[in-house]
Amino acid sequence: xxxxxxxxxxxxxxxxxxxxxxxxxxxxxxxxxxxxxxxxxxxxxxxxxxxxxxxxxxxxxxxxxxxxxxxxxxxxxxxxxxxxxxxxxxxxxxxxxxxxxxxxxxxxxxxxxxxxxxxxxxxxxxxxxxxxxxxxxxxxxxxxxxxxxxxxxxxxxxxxxxxxxxxxxxxxxxxxxxxxxxxx
Numbered sequence: 001x002x003x004x005x006x007x008x009x010x011x012x013x014x015x016x017x018x019x020x021x022x023x024x025x026x027x028x029x030x031x032x033x034x035x036x037x038x039x040x041x042x043x044x045x046x047x048x049x050x051x052x053x054x055x056x057x058x059x060x061x062x063x064x065x066x067x068x069x070x071x072x073x074x075x076x077x078x079x080x081x082x083x084x085x086x087x088x089x090x091x092x093x094x095x096x097x098x099x100x101x102x103x104x105x106x107x108x109x110x111x112x113x114x115x116x117x118x119x120x121x122x123x124x125x126x127x128x129x130x131x132x133x134x135x136x137x138x139x140x141x142x143x144x145x146x147x148x149x150x151x152x153x154x155x156x157x158x159x160x161x162x163x164x165x166x167x168x169x170x171x172x173x174x175x176x177x178x179x180x181x182x183x184x
Contacts, residue, residue: 010038011052020063029074029100031060037076037086039094054081057098061108067115070135073097075121077107083123083133085141098141103127122148 010016014033021028021042028047035062037053058079064074074090085098104159105127113120119135130146 006047008040008047010040011049012036013037014059017060018062022065023068025061027065029063029065031063033059034068035078036061037063037074039074050092051094053086053094054097055084055086058106061106064112065112066111066112066119069115069117070169073115075110075112077110079106081105081125081147082109082129083107083110083121083131085121097139100131100141100143102131102143102145103129111184 004099004142005012008019008028010032012032012034016030019028019030028038028041028042031037035054035056035058037048037056039051039053040047049088053076054172056076056078060076060078062077064075065118066075067083074086074094075083076081076086081101081103084096084099085100086094087097087118088094100123101175103123103125105125107123107125111122113122117136123131123133128148130149132144132146133141134143135141149176
């Protein structure tokens with residue numbers, strides 16, 4: 001049987017839709033119908049609110065931490081049809097630094113790829129499309145659109161694969177990723 005280790009008072013004003021720890025377990029991010037994201041510093045079982053992020057115009061459904069080799073950043077998606085990427089500045093403040101707003105309906109799920117595939121973010125929307133954001137290293141993103149994938153409710157995960165050089169000795173190992181989806 002599961003037991004409660006600790007409780008976190010998030011101070012959200014409405015339902016919480018997601019809570020994600022960073023890769024080191026030092027930060028917790030939560031998001032809510034109240035249109036905010038809250039970032040907490042974690043020390044053992046103590047959670048200290050360090051900042052509340054506002055930028056979405058609708059309920060925030062999901063969060064995904066970027067792998068730290070690309071910087072300290074967090075992506076969020078919302079009913080407002082947007083994906084926002086937030087970065088921590090050198091002064092410890094979180095700022096919105098990229099807005100992805102090409103979807104025609106709620107963006108329900110997001111997930112960063114593993115670092116060995118490059119800087120990529122999968123975004124699943126109720127408009128029936130999936131967009132893949134790809135960072136180019138200059139704090140700019142391009143995207144590819146997978147159309148008519150039905151309404152996407154959940155982007156399960158992205159796993160990386162490499163073409164084994166033993167099988168294809170004339171090829172260099174090439175990273176690929178697979179996108180697992182829950183369609184409606």
